[in-house]
Amino acid sequence: MKRSKRIETLDRRPVNKDGYINEWPEMGFVAMSSPYDPKPSIKVEQGVIVELDGKRREDFDFIDEFIADYAIRIDRTEKSMAVSSLDIARKIVDINVSRKEILEIVSGITPAKMVEVINYLNVVEMMMGMQKIRARRTPANQAHITNLKDDPVQIAADAAEGALRGFREEETTVGIARYAPFNAIALLIGSQAGRKGVLTQCAVEEATELELGIRGFTTYAETMSVYGTEKVFIDGDDTPYSKAFLNAAYASRGLKTRFTSGSGSEVLMGQAEKKSMLYLETRCLYVTKGAGSQGIQNGSVSCIGVTASVPSGIREVLGENLVAALLGLECASSNDQSFTNSDMRRTARTMLQFLPGTDFIFSGYAGEPNYDNLFAGSNFDAEDFDDYNVLQRDMQVDGGLKPVKEEDVIRVRYTAGKAVQAVFRYLGLSEITDEQVEAVTYAHGSKDTISRDVATDLVAVEDMMKRGITGVDIVKALAESGFEELAESILSMLKQRVVGDYMQTSAILDEEFKVMSGVNCPNDYMGPGTGYRVDGKRWEEIKAIPHIIDPNKF
């Protein structure tokens, strides 16, 4: 066939490099509704759910049983199930029906019913729902802070800059698993050097992550993964009960935690049991609620390449975020993983959470260039900071970030680098040279930094862990090295663990370390003239982008 130049041009567009696949329910490649999804039903006998979504109790798998016993309000369920799914969907977008009223109804419905409700909503209605249902009044944002070299100095500097830019949570992970403790302490120190009150975590293997938390190297945890089919749970040597136990372990030490789930994971692991991605993810969210977690990171997350490959996949992603909010969970709404070669497509995907606002719009905006992002690339990265700030300004939307001045960026990056250098020196860890701090201060990414001796770092990490170093030792090291204010900030973060208020739903801290959560700052949106509006000081902040034309210069 003689080729059309038009079609040839279109074929070369980035969007055509992405992977797409037709719906294939037998293998779980279906977004919102599979012919094999169960129909909603409930039967209660003597205060026990004996039938759930067409399955009798004796046929329950452990996920069904966990949901029936812990995630559905048995006293409300018969009344809630009597309300039609269409009516519930309409209430979600009706500005005259309060968040509280909807949450009460939803607390009694089953996963299959929830899926039915969400299927009635188009994306605009879902955004309307999210604007009203998210837990905290003000949206916020979370950053990924990583680099290809696992360089702790760069982590500290990027964390400081990220905090300065407005991120209220920062998450790191590792290329080399054994680096985790260094990454965690560098993130802890760097974040507070940028702006006080930022929460930090290190996403690694669960037992290691718990230990880092207990030692006070992190101030929250996020990577407790749950799955929608029993087989995937079992393959990971887990059950909903073991996750609930892990959650309790964190709670016993006063650490904020949230679970992680997301559509597509069961497909990717070949265990979707022919169900739709939304149905399986809804089961995850019920498990999360039943396990007593205050929140979830979801929205397909690392499996977005699968969900985005099927029709209505990106709609499904917002749908699952909304289910989380409807269950009263804090929702850190993904946007944290690259999934497309198309700038247009990636921006459109993020608008679904950016415009209504979620508790954390990104559960990892790459605070470094994407080549350094060890979550295999985020949907937005450090090179998009100005685009993002302009989007906030264009639409008068609070995306959780703000424009910054170059001199401030350099200052906080330098302070963070020097502070980590001092702590390493005080604790007798591997050396950080002045040249390294200097390089990192002015760097964009790890291509601009001086490589460290990895093998020596790993020996030092092992030694530090053996010596039983904790967060308190870091406070002491900072205080005795001339970083009193930073020491005070990290001590204040550790104190949160004793106070415990930041374990409430959707908590972040302000710069005075005061908690803002869904409890003391609840979302009160009920249509125009209500809820959170971008105005006052915050609007001035958003407006102040660089590169503004000065009329006096003409």
Next chain:
Amino acid sequence: MKINEEIIERVTRLVIEEINAKGGVQGLSAGEQTTGNGRTVKTSYAGFPIAKQGTNPKEVVIGVGPAFQREINKTINGLSLEDVIKNVKAGVEEEGMVPRVVKVLKTSDVCFMGLEAAKLSGSGIGIGLQSKGTAVIHQKDLYPLSNLELFPQAPLMNLETYRAIGKNAAKYVKGEKVTPIEGQNDPMVRANYQVKAALMHIKETEQVDLSIPYIEWK
């Protein structure tokens, strides 16, 4: 990129052909389990000798996935699995250690595969290697989802990296101070490869056989 699309199409077509050969999806009732449903013809390893616990302290066991060199013969970016395994083994040998390949049938998860290999290994060091090319260096006393070195982005792997994995695994056996292989990262890997990864992993998972945990492999 064109080649990648062709791989998707080819894999999809093969899987669909197999479904049709089995009487099509309409033939399956709604309640039927999907796991191990025989969508691909499942290879039986009944009668194969179960892999032995190693005693040689110089040994590095390489645990390959259930579909390795049988249902799947090339990694996600087209490297022949024969070449891949040859390079891993060569890397181990270059450091004076002894490689042994086992096929892990009880799981298709790379970390659990690597841990099984490490436990079977006389030295306690093992390598997990999925058929799509994802690899891990594991040690028998680590948590399953922890590792010594992980290579999560299979599309970025080449034969030199596989050789280096063999070498580093051998160096861990010798108790040397090992510099981990420098990480690689392509932020577009998910957009370009995740659907393919899912299809290949489905194929691998279909070959999981809980009745025979692992067998000796070549």
